[in-house]
Amino acid sequence: MKISRASFLKLLTGTFAALSLFGCRREKSLPKNEHREVSSKPDLSLWQKEIDEARFATPRPESLVMVPRPGIHPKFPDADVRLGMAIDLDLCDSCGKCALACMVENNVPRVNADEARKGRYMHWLELRGGMPVMCAHCGDAPCEKVCPTGAAVASPDGFSSMVYPRCIGTRFCGANCPLHARKFNYTDAAEQGLAAKFNPEVPLRPQGVMEKCSLCIQRLQNARIQAKTFGLEWRGSGVLPACAAACPKHAIIFGNWLDLNSDLVRKTRGRGIYAPKSIAKFLPAVVYLRGKA
Amino acid sequence: MNRNFLIFGLVLLLPSLFAVDSALSIGPASWALSQESFWGTPIADFVFWIGLAHAGTLFSAILLVLGVRWQHRVAFLAELSTIAALGVAASFPLIHLGIPEAFYNMIPVGNARSMYVNVESPLVWDFVAIFVYGTVSVLYLLLHLFSIRNASLEKYRRPFAWILFPLVLWVHTIVSLDFAVTFVPGWQGAYFPLYFIFGALFSGVALVQILVELSHRRVRAVEDLLIAFSWALLAFWMWEANVKAVWHPELLIFGFLVPQLLWISKVREISVVRALVAISVMASLWWERIGLVQPENLDWTWVDLGLASFGIGAFCVAFALLRILLKKFFPQAFDEDVMESLRERVVSFERKKFWISVGVGTFAAGAFAVYFIWNAPAFPGVRMIPVLFPIGALCAGISLSLFAIAELWKTRVAVMCAVLLAVFAVAVGGLLYRGTDVSYTESLTTVESVNPALGTSKQATAELWNARCAACHGKDGNLNRKFVHEFYPLPQTLSLERLDSLGLDSLSKVVLEGRNYMRPFRGRVTDAEAFALVRYMRSLAVQKKGGAVP
Amino acid sequence: MTSFAYMLAALFAMIPAPFLFKAPMRVPLRGAAIAIVLLVDEVFVWLVSSPEYPHYELLPFQMLALMLCVSTLFLGRRRRLYASLATVLWLWIDFFGMLSLSYRGVPFQWLPFAVLPLAFLPIFFMHPYKKESRFFLAVIWAAAWILSFVFEL
Numbered sequence: 001m002k003i004s005r006a007s008f009l010k011l012l013t014g015t016f017a018a019l020s021l022f023g024c025r026r027e028k029s030l031p032k033n034e035h036r037e038v039s040s041k042p043d044l045s046l047w048q049k050e051i052d053e054a055r056f057a058t059p060r061p062e063s064l065v066m067v068p069r070p071g072i073h074p075k076f077p078d079a080d081v082r083l084g085m086a087i088d089l090d091l092c093d094s095c096g097k098c099a100l101a102c103m104v105e106n107n108v109p110r111v112n113a114d115e116a117r118k119g120r121y122m123h124w125l126e127l128r129g130g131m132p133v134m135c136a137h138c139g140d141a142p143c144e145k146v147c148p149t150g151a152a153v154a155s156p157d158g159f160s161s162m163v164y165p166r167c168i169g170t171r172f173c174g175a176n177c178p179l180h181a182r183k184f185n186y187t188d189a190a191e192q193g194l195a196a197k198f199n200p201e202v203p204l205r206p207q208g209v210m211e212k213c214s215l216c217i218q219r220l221q222n223a224r225i226q227a228k229t230f231g232l233e234w235r236g237s238g239v240l241p242a243c244a245a246a247c248p249k250h251a252i253i254f255g256n257w258l259d260l261n262s263d264l265v266r267k268t269r270g271r272g273i274y275a276p277k278s279i280a281k282f283l284p285a286v287v288y289l290r291g292k293a
Numbered sequence: 294m295n296r297n298f299l300i301f302g303l304v305l306l307l308p309s310l311f312a313v314d315s316a317l318s319i320g321p322a323s324w325a326l327s328q329e330s331f332w333g334t335p336i337a338d339f340v341f342w343i344g345l346a347h348a349g350t351l352f353s354a355i356l357l358v359l360g361v362r363w364q365h366r367v368a369f370l371a372e373l374s375t376i377a378a379l380g381v382a383a384s385f386p387l388i389h390l391g392i393p394e395a396f397y398n399m400i401p402v403g404n405a406r407s408m409y410v411n412v413e414s415p416l417v418w419d420f421v422a423i424f425v426y427g428t429v430s431v432l433y434l435l436l437h438l439f440s441i442r443n444a445s446l447e448k449y450r451r452p453f454a455w456i457l458f459p460l461v462l463w464v465h466t467i468v469s470l471d472f473a474v475t476f477v478p479g480w481q482g483a484y485f486p487l488y489f490i491f492g493a494l495f496s497g498v499a500l501v502q503i504l505v506e507l508s509h510r511r512v513r514a515v516e517d518l519l520i521a522f523s524w525a526l527l528a529f530w531m532w533e534a535n536v537k538a539v540w541h542p543e544l545l546i547f548g549f550l551v552p553q554l555l556w557i558s559k560v561r562e563i564s565v566v567r568a569l570v571a572i573s574v575m576a577s578l579w580w581e582r583i584g585l586v587q588p589e590n591l592d593w594t595w596v597d598l599g600l601a602s603f604g605i606g607a608f609c610v611a612f613a614l615l616r617i618l619l620k621k622f623f624p625q626a627f628d629e630d631v632m633e634s635l636r637e638r639v640v641s642f643e644r645k646k647f648w649i650s651v652g653v654g655t656f657a658a659g660a661f662a663v664y665f666i667w668n669a670p671a672f673p674g675v676r677m678i679p680v681l682f683p684i685g686a687l688c689a690g691i692s693l694s695l696f697a698i699a700e701l702w703k704t705r706v707a708v709m710c711a712v713l714l715a716v717f718a719v720a721v722g723g724l725l726y727r728g729t730d731v732s733y734t735e736s737l738t739t740v741e742s743v744n745p746a747l748g749t750s751k752q753a754t755a756e757l758w759n760a761r762c763a764a765c766h767g768k769d770g771n772l773n774r775k776f777v778h779e780f781y782p783l784p785q786t787l788s789l790e791r792l793d794s795l796g797l798d799s800l801s802k803v804v805l806e807g808r809n810y811m812r813p814f815r816g817r818v819t820d821a822e823a824f825a826l827v828r829y830m831r832s833l834a835v836q837k838k839g840g841a842v843p
Numbered sequence: 844m845t846s847f848a849y850m851l852a853a854l855f856a857m858i859p860a861p862f863l864f865k866a867p868m869r870v871p872l873r874g875a876a877i878a879i880v881l882l883v884d885e886v887f888v889w890l891v892s893s894p895e896y897p898h899y900e901l902l903p904f905q906m907l908a909l910m911l912c913v914s915t916l917f918l919g920r921r922r923r924l925y926a927s928l929a930t931v932l933w934l935w936i937d938f939f940g941m942l943s944l945s946y947r948g949v950p951f952q953w954l955p956f957a958v959l960p961l962a963f964l965p966i967f968f969m970h971p972y973k974k975e976s977r978f979f980l981a982v983i984w985a986a987a988w989i990l991s992f993v994f995e996l
Contacts, residue, residue: 022307022314075671144411145411145413145414146411146416146474146475148398148410148417148420150409166408168390168391168395168398168399170390171331172331172475175329175332178476180328180329184331186320186321186322206392207392208320209392359924466939469939470939470942475946476947482900482943484900484904486943517869517871518870518871520874521878524878525877525881527878528878532885535885536899556871678942
C-alpha cells in the first residue's frame with residue numbers, strides 16, 4: 001500500500017483527534033480517594049443491615065447429606081492436626097451474630113449498592129436460609145487444584161488457606177467451588193469507605209483478589225505461638241474462631257478432628273454428621289450436626 | 294485490501310478502547326459476571342480468538358505434514374492471520390485477570406520463597422502453551438519468509454511443521470481442559486478436547502474463507518473444508534445435547550444448516566453468499582463460546598460489547614499492519630509468480646537436525662519435570678504432562694531455528710544467538726526467582742467496632758455527661774448560662790427540633806472534632822461514647838419538652 | 844454397562860472401517876461420512892450405555908478412534924503415517940479424557956497407555972502391508988479396547 005504525504009498527514013491528524021477525544025472522556029470510574037479515608041466511626045448497624053439484606057439473597061439452605069466423621073487430611077497423612085468445625089443445627093436459631101463477628105474479626109468489607117444488587121456480598125460466613133455456610137475447608141479441595149499460582153493452598157493444619165499476595169484474580173477457584181464460598185473483591189472497598197480495619201492483625205484485601213473463610217488463622221497462629229513460648233505442643237486447643245466465640249448458643253464447635261479429647265470430637269460423638277451435598281465428597285472439615293447418628 | 298482493513302479495524306478499535314480502558318481501570322466489575330462461575334465474555338472471546346489462530350497452522354503446517362499440496366498464497370495469508378489472532382487472543386486473559394500486572398505469577402519457575410506455581414492447574418498449562426504457540430508460530434512464519442528468498446531453508450520447513458502440528462492441537466486441547474477439569478456442571482466434558490479442536494479449526498477455516506473472499510480469490514478446498522467441519526460440529530453438538538442436556542437450535546441453524554448452502558453449486562458461485570456463510574459460522578461459534586462460559590442469561594454491559602469489538606478491530610489492524618510491514622521487508626512473499634513457483638519446489642526433510650532438536654526438546658521437558666518433582670513433590674506427575682510438551686516444543690523449535698540461522702548466515706551467528714537467548718532466559722528466570730517485594734501499605738488506622746444499637750449503658754453515659762459536659766451544657770441539658778456567659782458569647786439553645794435537624798451523626802462528630810468554642814473531645818471519649826452522649830443529650834431535650842424518653 | 848454391550852460397541856464401531864476410505868471421495872462428502880459414523884456411534888452408546896458408566900462421555904469418540912485405526916489396515920497408500928496418526932488420536936482422546944475425568948475422581952488407568960504404544964512396533968518396524976503386521980495391529984487395538992474396560996471395574 002502506498003501512502004501519499006497528504007493522506008499520511010490526514011491519517012495522523014485523524015488519529016490524534018481520536019486520541020484527544022479519548023482523553024476528554026468522562027471518567028465513570030468509582031470515586032477515588034487518595035487518602036483512603038475510612039469513616040472514623042464505623043457503624044456496625046450498617047454491617048448488621050447488610051447481613052440481613054444478604055439473607056434475602058440466599059433464601060434457600062444447602063441440602064445436606066450424611067458424611068463420615070472428618071479425619072486425616074489427604075495431603076498431610078502424618079499430621080496430627082486437622083482443624084475444623086461442627087455447626088449444630090439443632091441449637092442454631094440463625095440469629096446472625098456469627099456472621100457479624102466474622103466480618104469484624106476479619107475486616108470483611110461491605111459492598112456498594114451496585115454489587116449488592118448482583119448479590120456479590122463479601123460475607124465469609126453467609127446465612128443461607130438461616131443456615132450458617134462458610135468455606136468447608138475440603139481435604140480434596142477443588143479450588144486448590146485449579147489455582148494457577150498456588151494462592152489457594154492447603155495448610156499443614158488441615159484447612160484451606162489463601163495467600164493474598166500470590167492471588168492474581170483468575171477467579172478459577174471461585175468458579176470451581178461447588179459451594180460458592182469464595183468471594184471476589186470486585187471493588188476497592190477501602191477506597192469507597194466500605195471497609196474498616198477492625199482487626200489490626202488482618203490485612204484489608206486489595207481489589208482483584210479472592211478471599212474466603214480462613215478459620216480465623218490469625219487467632220490460630222497466636223494460640224500456636226503462645227503454646228510454643230510455654231514449650232507446649234499445640235494441637236488446636238485454647239482458641240476459638242470469631243464465629244464460635246460469638247455464638248450465644250455455643251452451636252459452633254471448633255477443634256481438632258484428630259485429637260480425641262477435643263471438644264469437637266467429644267461433642268460430635270453420637271451425632272449425625274452432615275455436609276452440604278455439593279461438596280460432601282471432597283472430605284470437608286467444616287460439617288453440620290443434626291439429630292442422633 | 295490493507296487500507297480497507299486498516300480503516301475498518303480502526304473504526305472498531307478506537308471506540309472499543311474506551312471499553313478496554315474501563316475494563317482495566319474498574320476491573321471485572323465492569324462487565325457481566327455471574328457470582329457462580331466468575332468468568333465472563335473476555336474468556337469467551339479468548340477461546341474464540343485462540344480458535345481462529347488455528348487456521349494458519351492448519352493450512353501451512355498440518356497440510357504440509359500430511360503431504361497435501363497447497364497454495365502458498367493461502368497458506369501465507371492464514372499464517373499472518375494466525376499471528377494477528379494470537380496476539381488478540383493473548384490480550385483477553387490479561388483483561389480478565391483481577392490484577393493484570395501480576396500475571397507473571399503464573400510462569401512456572403520456582404522462587405526464593407519456595408512458592409511454586411500449581412502445575413496441576415489448567416491455567417498454568419494454558420499460559421505456557423499459548424506463549425510457546427505464539428513463539429513457535431512467529432519462528433515458523435519467519436522461516437517461511439526466509440525460505441522464499443533462500444531455497445536452502447526449505448528443508449527445515451517440514452521438520453518445523455512436525456513440531457507445530459501436535460503443538461497447535463495441544464494448545465486447544467489445553468484450552469478445552471480449562472473447562473473440562475472443573476466442577477462447574479456446564480463445563481464438564483471428557484470429550485471437550487476433540488470438540489474444541491474441531492470448533493477451533495472450523496472457525497479458523499471460516500476466517501480464511503473470509504480473507505480469501507476479501508482478496509477476491511476463490512479456493513474451493515477451503516469451502517469443502519467448511520462443509521466437512523460443519524458436519525463434525527453437528528456430531529459434537531448432538532453429543533453435548535445428550536450428555537449435558539444443552540440445546541442451542543440457533544447454533545444448528547447458523548453453524549450447520551447455513552454452511553450446507555455450499556452444496557448447491559449455483560449458490561456457491563455467488564461470492565457474497567460464500568462470505569456470509571463464513572460469517573454465519575464464525576458468529577455461531579462465538580455465540581457457542583459465550584453460551585459455554587455463561588450458561589445463564591446476564592445483563593451485558595457496554596464493556597462486554599466493547600471487548601468483542603476490540604477483538605475484531607485489533608485483529609484487523611494487526612493483520613493489516615503485519616501485511617504492510619512484511620510487504621516492505623519481504624516483497625517476494627506478495628509476488629504471485631514467486632509464490633506459485635514455490636509449489637514446484639522439492640521439499641526435502643532435514644532428518645538429522647530434526648531428531649537432534651527433538652532430543653533437545655525431550656531433554657528440556659525431562660529436566661523441567663525432574664526439577665519440578667524434586668522441588669514440589671506434592672503434585673501428581675500425570676497432571677504435569679500437559680505442560681511438558683509445550684516446553685519441549687519450545688526448545689525443539691528454538692534449536693531448529695538456530696540450525697536454520699546457521700544455514701542462512703554462519704555458525705558463529707547461531708552460536709551467538711544461542712548465547713544471547715540463554716543469557717536472557719537466565720536473567721528473566723533470576724528475576725522471577727528473586728520475586729517481588731510484597732507489602733500491604735495501609736494508611737488505615739485501626740478502628741473499634743461500634744454498635745450504636747447496643748450503645749453504652751445509660752447510667753455510664755449519664756456519669757460521663759456529668760463529668761465531661763455538664764460544666765457548660767448543664768446537668769439537665771440547659772445551658773449553664775452563668776458560667777458560659779463569663780467566657781463565651783451565648784450560643785443557640787439546643788432544643789429538640791434543633792438537635793433533630795442537625796442529626797445524631799454530625800453532632801457526635803462535633804463532640805469528637807469540636808466546633809466554634811467547643812473543644813474537640815477525641816481521645817477523651819471514644820467514638821461509641823460520643824454517640825451515646827449525643828443520644829443522652831437528645832433524651833434530656835425530650836424530657837425538657839415534657840415528653841417521655843423514647 | 845455390561846461387558847457384552849462393550850464388545851458389541853467394538854464390533855459395531857468396526858463395521859464401516861473397510862468401506863469408509865475405499866473409494867476416492869470429495870472432502871465434504873468424506874467429512875460428512877465420518878461425522879455420520881460418529882453420530883451413529885453416539886446413538887448406539889446412548890442406547891446401550893448409561894451416564895453412570897464413567898467413560899460414557901468418551902465412548903463414541905473411542906469408538907471412532909478404533910474405527911479409524913482399523914480402517915488404516917485397508918488403506919492403499921501411506922498406511923504407516925495414517926496408522927500412527929490414528930493411534931495417536933486414540934491415545935489423545937484417552938489421555939485427555941481420562942485426565943479430565945481424574946479431576947472428578949475417576950481413577951486414571953494406565954493400561955491403555957501401556958498397550959497402545961505397542962502398536963508402533965508393527966507400524967514402524969514391520970512391513971506395513973504384510974499380513975502379520977496387520978494382524979498384530981488388529982490384536983493390539985482389540986487388546987487396548989478390552990483392557991480399558993476390564994481394568995475399570
